[in-house]
Amino acid sequence: MTALAGPRGSRLHVEPSGDAPLVWIDIAITGGAALDPIGIEGLHRHAALLARRGAGLRNRAAFDDALDGLGAALEISVGRDSVVLSGLALTRNLDALVELAADVLAQPRFDQDEHERLLRETPQVLDEVRDDDSALATRWFDYRCAPGHPYGRTALGTESSLARITREDAAALWRAEAVCDNLVLGIAGDVDVARAMAIAARLTERLPATGAPPPLALTREPAPPGRRLVVVDKAERTQAQLRFGHLGPRWGDPDTAALLVVEAAFGGMFSSRLMQEIRVKRGWSYGAGCAIRRSRGPHWIEMWMATAIDVAGPATALTLDLYADLAAKGVTADELDFARAYLVGAMPFHLATARQRMQLAVRDETFGLPVGFTAGLPGQLGTLTVEDVAGACRRNLRPDDVVTVAVTTAEVAAEGLAAAGAGPITVVAHDAY
Amino acid sequence: MTTWTLDVEAPLGRQATVRRWRLGNGLRLLTSIDRGAPIVSYQTWFGVGSRHEQPGKTGMAHLFEHLMFNQTETLGPGEFDRVVERTGGESNAATWVDWTYYRLSLPARDLALGVRLEAERMTRLVLDPTTVEAERDVVTNERRERVEDDVDGWLDEQLMALAFEHHGYRWPTIGWMADIRGLALDEIRAFYRTWYAPNNACLVVVGDIDEPQLLDLVAKAYGDIPPAVLPVIAPDTEPPQTHERVLRAPKPIATDRVLIGYKAPGQAHADWPVLELVATLLAGSPSSRLHRLLVVEKELASSVDAQLTPFRDPSLFRLAITVARGHRAEASLAAIDQALAELASAPPSPAELNKAKSLVETDFWTSLTDADGKAEAIGHHEVALGDFRGVTALAAALAAVTAEDVVRVARTYLGRSTRSVVIAEPDPDGDPGEDSEESDDGDEALGDDSEVSA
Known part of the structure; x- marks a missing residue:
């Protein structure tokens, strides 16, 4: 991996590989949906998708024709911390892809008809989320986990917030954030460093050098204390899609290495406690796991599973008990040893391809972390003790403040869930948010 | 049966070569060296999928995708996953209509472990009632998540059931719920003896490997496993379709x-x-x-x-x-x-x-x-x-x-x-429908609210 000061204040990561005649380009614009104005949730997503729908001299149809004609792709993903344009092209078509991507960055058209069309389309994406129980559970969990926290804001928006988005606001946001010193560029595949530098120069040459808004101040504000249970009522469910968690530390916190062990031992492997207790011993769910959300600021510690509706209550109670035990006692020496071996051995799989290495480097950079932070975490595990891990658990795990979200049929599941010790119950319609 | 024959060598992609080796017991081994990372993908493909099942016994092939990670004659319950995860590797499997395959992703230094584990479970799996019942529960939950409560999963299995009248492609790979619940232990054991054999298997090993060492390890681990007498599969033909078929059903x-x-x-x-x-x-x-x-x-x-x-x-x-x-x-x-x-x-x-x-x-x-x-x-x-x-x-x-x-x-x-x-x-009223109930023959999950026309 080559990390470089990119042109005009941008940052650049290059990972050459001759395995295939392909080149991947990631352009991360730091900011992201956490910066959406309150009440106008969905603005970053709208601006980014609209920028992709016509740029330079090409309207949407001409742009798609040009891009597809190359066999290339230029996709948009909108996260809490950044908007990422991900390009892929055959080597022989790389220059043409770069020209199209540069147009999106510097000269998006923001055509009125496409703005209006996108406003009609996005509510249908909301429908698709509501039709998908897992996605719906995640949407509600994000919403209810830590009310008021920027990461709780929906990147997709709501029907009411979408109605407040204007074409002018979207264009202004794009112009403000697509500036050189706000970009992290990653280029991987069939290129050398010199060509990658030339590509970076082409992508940035028409952009302002500076001027992005300051990053959002993301603090670890206390959430309302106490457990809470939200039942998202949806008809005809045979299962409960369950999410549990609370606001945790940021990725990069001094406890990150210790919490990586906690994540692996509790819910990050097949051998972890949650999988063994929920799936292997009881057969209650096909999968069960936990994760610390990777973000620039403090984000959730989250657990998940999908149980048959008749065991949703017992599964919730057991999960909360297991989590309380973990918070109080940490992990055993055997678990620490096992998790350490797993995490050290697993890292080469996360860094196996040029694209993986590039994407990890870009992500660390957008989180404001040093180059190689995540790849270097296994190296920090060797000196960890069970006491270190127990301390990290005490500082970061809050079993008494866990928010539980269950997407299920309330009239069937609510009684069992209410008896699970998950806190006061609120029942909401599945399409109320 | 421990002598290798190099059967075919051919290029793949820009820089890779694939070699197909055969062992005396019919086992195929396909190798491709990739030194891009110190890892190995060790996959075991079996020529058995859901199309090889019988009506009323659907879901059998997929059930093995679960059972194969449990106890063997030398590995205790859960030990398979633990020894793999201790290396940093991971294991998984997939079943579809024509095949089942098991994937081990391992650090290159642990290649010998992968060979030992896969050879062990090819013929020395322990199929006891406790293990089978636990995995049966897991599979029913998997089906609820992927089919009963997922409209895309439901559409997929209904389309295959509608489009095929005879061919084994007409039932879902995960199996009908009633069949999953009804699979008997002796039938499960018979399925294993029938299909899990070296002459119905193909090892595919890609990664940072020492090929001579791999050939030696595999020959020692698998060479003494006898081939099975595989069933002769009659051509599974489907009568020509002459009219459009349409099925409608309410969903939330x-x-x-x-x-x-x-x-x-x-x-x-x-x-x-x-x-x-x-x-x-x-x-x-x-x-x-x-x-x-x-x-x-x-x-x-x-x-x-x-x-x-x-x-x-x-x-x-x-x-x-x-x-x-x-x-x-x-x-x-x-x-x-x-x-x-x-x-x-x-x-x-x-x-x-x-x-x-x-x-x-x-x-x-x-x-x-x-x-x-x-x-x-x-x-x-x-x-x-x-x-x-x-x-x-x-x-x-x-x-x-x-x-x-x-x-x-x-x-x-x-x-x-x-x-x-x-x-x-x-569904205009959101009332629970009956569209996931199975018909008497347990073959097509059409319910009272469904409408079929042809």
Whole structure:
């Protein structure tokens, strides 16, 4: 991996590989949906998708024709911390892809008809989320986990917030954030460093050098204390899609290495406690796991599973008990040893391809972390003790403040869930948010 | 039986070579060296999938995807996963209609461990009642999550049940719920003895390997395993479809969901690459015909996808549509009919054809960028179609498709009389329906609220 000061204040990561005649380009614009104005949730997503729908001299149809004609792709993903344009092209078509991507960055058209069309389309994406129980559970969990926290804001928006988005606001946001010193560029595949530098120069040459808004101040504000249970009522469910968690530390916190062990031992492997207790011993769910959300600021510690509706209550109670035990006692020496071996051995799989290495480097950079932070975490595990891990658990795990979200049929599941010790119950319609 | 024969050597992609070796007991070993990372993808493919099951016993092949991670004669319960995870590796498996495969992703230094584990569970799996019942519960929960409570999973299994009357492709790989619950322990053991044998298996090992060492390890671990007498599989033919079939059912969803299946040839057929290109041309990119017509111009749908199922026997060319708010499925079906009629009447322009070819070329290279992807491509072509060289041959065939080929296959395969259509409609009252109840023969999960026409 080559990390470089990119042109005009941008940052650049290059990972050459001759395995295939392909080149991947990631352009991360730091900011992201956490910066959406309150009440106008969905603005970053709208601006980014609209920028992709016509740029330079090409309207949407001409742009798609040009891009597809190359066999290339230029996709948009909108996260809490950044908007990422991900390009892929055959080597022989790389220059043409770069020209199209540069147009999106510097000269998006923001055509009125496409703005209006996108406003009609996005509510249908909301429908698709509501039709998908897992996605719906995640949407509600994000919403209810830590009310008021920027990461709780929906990147997709709501029907009411979408109605407040204007074409002018979207264009202004794009112009403000697509500036050189706000970009992290990653280029991987069939290129050398010199060509990658030339590509970076082409992508940035028409952009302002500076001027992005300051990053959002993301603090670890206390959430309302106490457990809470939200039942998202949806008809005809045979299962409960369950999410549990609370606001945790940021990725990069001094406890990150210790919490990586906690994540692996509790819910990050097949051998972890949650999988063994929920799936292997009881057969209650096909999968069960936990994760610390990777973000620039403090984000959730989250657990998940999908149980048959008749065991949703017992599964919730057991999960909360297991989590309380973990918070109080940490992990055993055997678990620490096992998790350490797993995490050290697993890292080469996360860094196996040029694209993986590039994407990890870009992500660390957008989180404001040093180059190689995540790849270097296994190296920090060797000196960890069970006491270190127990301390990290005490500082970061809050079993008494866990928010539980269950997407299920309330009239069937609510009684069992209410008896699970998950806190006061609120029942909401599945399409109320 | 411990002597290797080098059967075939052929290039794959830009820099890789694949070698196929055979052992005396019929075991095939396909190797490809990739030193991009110190890891190995060790995959064991068995030539048994859901199509080899019997009606009333569906879900058997998939159940093994779970059972194979449990106890063996030398590994205690849960030990398989623990020893793999202690290396930093991971294990997984997949079952589909024509095959089942088991994947170990291991650090290269632990290759010998992978050989030992896979050889062990090929013939020394312990199938006791406790293990089977625990995994049966897990599978029923998997089915609830992926089918009962997932409209896309429901559409998928209903389409196959509607489109096929005889062929084993008509039941879902995960199995009907009643069948999963009813599989008996002696039947499970018999299935294992029948299909899990070296002469029904193909090892695919891709990564940072020392090939002579691998050959030695595999010969020692597998060489003494006797071959099985494999069942002779009669050709599984499907009577020609002569009329459109349509099924509708209410579901708790916001707008209509439609899944269409046109009868299509098996993957080894010469027309398969042409149809693959047609799928790209119709719905493989933002400028594709159906995306532009249905999603952008008419705004009848919020998404449209095309997929040609890569099955050994004749299967389906599928179109999946999520209907837009304020519209119904019929408008999308009419627009699709119009688009397909145009495709069958006039050849695509050179630019449009070249666009589709560039897109599939990008997909081809993308599929070969990591060790697991290479191994999956090799294993599928070797086990489902008989020769791993089909990976490269398919890429060449796609590049050779002509505009006239496109018109010909559109006329041949994409007519209404050979299609089946499943439509999930918003349930107006949201009351629990009966559409997941199974019929008496446990074969087709159509319920009282479903309507079938032909």
